[in-house]
Amino acid sequence: QVQLVQSGAEVKKPGASVKVSCKASGYNFTRNGISWVRQAPGQGLQWMGWNSAYNGNTNYAQQVQGRVTMTTDTSTSTAYMELRSLRSDDTAVYYCARDLRLSNWKGVQNWFDPWGQGTLVTVSS
Amino acid sequence: SYELTQPLSVSVALGQTARITCGGNNIGSKNVHWYQQKPGQAPVLVIYTDSNRPSGIPERFSGSNSGNTATLTISRAQAGDEADYYCQVWDSSTGAVFGTGTKVTVL
Numbered sequence: 001q002v003q004l005v006q007s008g009a010e011v012k013k014p015g016a017s018v019k020v021s022c023k024a025s026g027y028n029f030t031r032n033g034i035s036w037v038r039q040a041p042g043q044g045l046q047w048m049g050w051n052s053a054y055n056g057n058t059n060y061a062q063q064v065q066g067r068v069t070m071t072t073d074t075s076t077s078t079a080y081m082e083l084r085s086l087r088s089d090d091t092a093v094y095y096c097a098r099d100l101r102l103s104n105w106k107g108v109q110n111w112f113d114p115w116g117q118g119t120l121v122t123v124s125s
Numbered sequence: 126s127y128e129l130t131q132p133l134s135v136s137v138a139l140g141q142t143a144r145i146t147c148g149g150n151n152i153g154s155k156n157v158h159w160y161q162q163k164p165g166q167a168p169v170l171v172i173y174t175d176s177n178r179p180s181g182i183p184e185r186f187s188g189s190n191s192g193n194t195a196t197l198t199i200s201r202a203q204a205g206d207e208a209d210y211y212c213q214v215w216d217s218s219t220g221a222v223f224g225t226g227t228k229v230t231v232l
Binding site for chain 2: 044045059061100109113114
């Protein structure tokens with residue numbers, strides 16, 4: 001079955017960087033992109049960006065543009081998300097998700113299935 | 126930027142029907158997807174492209190989308206349906222946009 005398995009929890013100090021991994025299995029990794037979504041404690045879901053596993057193209061959300069880098073390693077079917085200059089409000093659970101896409105009369109549509117189990121990143125001095 | 130508004134909470138009696146709305150400007154012109162998230166777990170896709178169910182999702186879950194409102198309907202609600210539910214669209218300018226989330230309680 002399609003599965004995404006993420007790396008473990010991290011504790012970082014303000015100003016540091018974190019890199020979260022997401023290993024995919026059960027499908028052809030290069031046929032879909034990977035999106036990253038985060039959820040602060042008690043809050044809703046926030047999309048951070050998308051990375052094509054086919055050609056490496058990226059599309060980052062404005063809120064994290066300039067601090068985030070998303071990459072993929074097709075040799076190991078693994079996606080990575082690095083977030084730099086961490087602040088306390090970056091404390092959240094970070095999820096990777098397989099990006100599904102189609103074009104119809106409503107335009108380009110993207111949705112996410114399945115999701116990784118999540119990685120808690122805590123930013124604290 | 127595009128915004129999606131959901132009610133904070135919805136309560137439903139066991140066995141009855143719950144309807145969760147997702148409001149957005151002319152949302153009917155976009156495809157809406159719905160996710161269920163139980164405490165401490167990752168979100169799970171329950172409806173995609175307005176009204177399609179992924180394999181393994183019960184027929185009790187259905188979706189519709191028209192005008193300025195999309196709706197997720199849970200028929201014959203069960204205790205296991207208690208969760209947070211999020212709608213999501215793709216906006217060509219900003220990427221994926223999630224709704225504010227709705228907590229469903231089964232009484």
